[in-house]
Amino acid sequence: MKRWFDLCVALLAAMLLLVPVSIVAIAVRLTSPGPALYWSDRVGRYNRIFKMPKFRSMRIDTPAVATHLLENPGQWLTPIGSFLRKSSLDELPQLWSILKGDMSFVGPRPALFNQDDLIALRTERGVHELMPGLTGWAQVNGRDELPIPQKVQLDVEYLQRRSFWFDLKILVLTARKVIARDGVSH
Structure with a gap:
């Protein structure tokens, strides 16, 4: 039932959001060099790596690490990057990952391929068996502000x-x- 829900809602959202998605893509291209989409290597169900698209909110020369690990993350943002992140518009291309079956609407957020501490804790606690989500229980309880052990505990609670x-x-x-x-x- 969950997969059926994901497919139906993702198809409907893709149709309804076609114009806004196109506008954001054009805005990204007009305000900074590089492609509109950034394809990030993420950890999916059973720790399988998949490519997850996001609208690019960071410059093309940004190191491939979690934002909180950058010394001064603001310096890497594109002119509209902060707006895209705060509005969560950068997440819209993940509808593709939901349609493809790499993600669900709800589940633990997919870790970056190099977030070894997060991946290890999730694997130890059985969270790696879940399909990653566009949103999740940890996101509504702190989002980017949570330390990794607390995030994993919320993921376990979701499990x-x-x-x-x-x-x-x-x-x-x-x-x-x-x-x-x-x-x-x-």
Whole structure:
């Protein structure tokens, strides 16, 4: 049922968001050199690496590490990068990953391929068995501000509580967080 929900909602969202997605892509291209999309190597279900698209919010010469590991993350942002991140518009291309089956709407956020500490903790706690999500229980409880052990604990809680209704609750809470721009760094 979860996969069917993901497919139906992702197809509907893709159709409804076609114009806004096109506008964002053009804005990214007009405000900084490089492609509109950034394809990030991410860790999926069972620790399988997949390519996850995002609208590019960072300069093309930015090191491939988690934003919080950059010394001065703001210096790497494109002119509209901060807006894209705070509004979560940079996440829209992940509808492709949902349609392809690499992601779900709800699950733990996919780790970067080089976030060894996060990957190890998730594997140890069984979270790696879940399909990663566009949003998740950790995102609505702190998003970018959470330390890794706390994030993994929330992922474990999601693993134990997962259900269609819990996913719907997380989606509603996510919409509230995005509208309020709550818990987003840079």
